[in-house]
Amino acid sequence: MQVKCEFADRGCQSILPLTVLVPHSQDCAYRPVSCRNPGCSQTVNLGQLVAHETDECEWRPVGICQRGCGLVLLQRAVTAGHECVEALKNQIGEQEIRTGSLETEMRRLQARFVKREKSLLAQIATLHGDVQLQALNRLAQFVTNFFLSLSLSLSLFLDVI
Ligand SMILES: [Zn+2]
Ligand SMILES: [Zn+2]
Numbered sequence: 001m002q003v004k005c006e007f008a009d010r011g012c013q014s015i016l017p018l019t020v021l022v023p024h025s026q027d028c029a030y031r032p033v034s035c036r037n038p039g040c041s042q043t044v045n046l047g048q049l050v051a052h053e054t055d056e057c058e059w060r061p062v063g064i065c066q067r068g069c070g071l072v073l074l075q076r077a078v079t080a081g082h083e084c085v086e087a088l089k090n091q092i093g094e095q096e097i098r099t100g101s102l103e104t105e106m107r108r109l110q111a112r113f114v115k116r117e118k119s120l121l122a123q124i125a126t127l128h129g130d131v132q133l134q135a136l137n138r139l140a141q142f143v144t145n146f147f148l149s150l151s152l153s154l155s156l157f158l159d160v161i
């Protein structure tokens with residue numbers, strides 16, 4: 001049984017036995033694929049992907065700017081007219097956004113740490129309190145015992161007298 005390629009509507013004219021249809025459609029030159037250049041959202045035929053990515057894509061890198069900024073130039077920047085200062089400003093802006101979110105994250109972590117530290121201190125204080133309480137109890141017991149034995153020996157003494 002011969003069938004048309006599933007990408008016939010995209011231009012593939014292959015008519016193949018059903019058994020080879022699956023392997024063919026994996027490699028079919030008319031298979032739609034996404035451009036891999038970051039920023040580009042274009043879908044092209046597999047057979048044109050390399051040509052698109054390297055020669056046509058507006059988002060393809062075309063080298064490093066030799067005019068001073070040293071940034072990677074995309075074709076679209078070249079088309080639009082690359083301005084080193086503007087490009088650098090944009091990049092710094094992006095970095096500031098990233099740094100900003102980093103700062104927010106740091107503050108969040110710091111706040112959490114301070115909270116944890118406070119609860120740790122509170123725990124230590126409670127512990128401290130317990131120790132003091134125990135010491136006080138022991139002291140009180142000691143004093144009681146001391147007076148008990150004192151009064152006992154006093155009464156003994158008084159008895160003697
Ligand atoms: Zn095909
Ligand atoms: Zn592209």
Ligand SMILES: [Zn+2]
Nearest residue numbers: 065067069084
């Ligand atoms: Zn530049």
